[in-house]
Amino acid sequence: MTRPTSIPDALHRAAVYIGRHGWTRDHRLYDSHDGCQRNCPVHRTGMFPASILGAVRCALVGRPKWFLTSTPPGTAEAYAATLDHLNYHLSSYGAAGLRAPVVPWSQAPRRTPAEVVAALRAAASTAPRRPFAGPARLAPVVPLRPRTSRSDRPSAGLFDLPHPA
Template sequence: MARPATIGQTLTHAAAYIERHGWTRDHRLYDAHDNCQRNCPVHRSGMYPASIIGAIRAALVGRPKWFMTSTPPGMTEAYAATLDHLNHHLTSYGAARMRAPVIPWSHAPGRTPAQVTTALRAAATTAPRAPFTGPAGLAPVVPLQSRTSRSDRPSAGLFNLPDTA
């Protein structure tokens, strides 16, 4: 399967990933499948059942991906644009009689893999047709500076509370 070039293709590939490898409503990206002897098809292939977010990552990268820091240029922007569109679709149009952002929607009681793949494919139909790169382009993801010590914290917080950490 070729790497997706648009948001719609990414969502369609994510639905196909879930149909082929399974879906997990767990709060993790992928079902670690820890209760087996590591000699099952999941461990041999490295293709774990995925949450919606994990399936989108796998669709973009071609395999399960826990961290997006080591992906090719533009991949993080494509991932962010795809999630942004899916959130917009699920909150504007809804799916399976519910309007909510991705995480609450996917964790709703009674949610099924069929509803998830149907929602992904429906969101693909409302996605922009522009490729991830090109004239339309994507907004860059702004890297945030990581905190390493207490000295880089602001002296007064938003509500001027004392620093107790």
């Protein structure tokens, strides 16, 4: 399977993932899958029911992934760009009768997997078709000296003022 190359592609694949493997309204990435006797589709395939955030990760990586530190270069930037557009779409246009960012929208009472899939597809239709940009160039990290004692703090700080009598 090839990686998605654009925001619409990633959102379509996230919709397919939820349609195929299930959705969880939980704020975590994937369903905790407690109480199973290891004889279920999750254990056979390794594909957990996912929240919207988890489904986008699966779309970009190809499988459930809790951390993006060990993914190909550009994955974290693609994830951020996709979620940025999804937040914009759900906040501006709304879906299923609610305008809100991704997490509050998905945790609304009586939200259904079909509404989630439809919202992902609608957001894909409003996304720019240009390919993901390469890894962002970040500013260099400025090394800071760690504080080791109280004498390292500024002398006239907010918390150093005397208490009123």
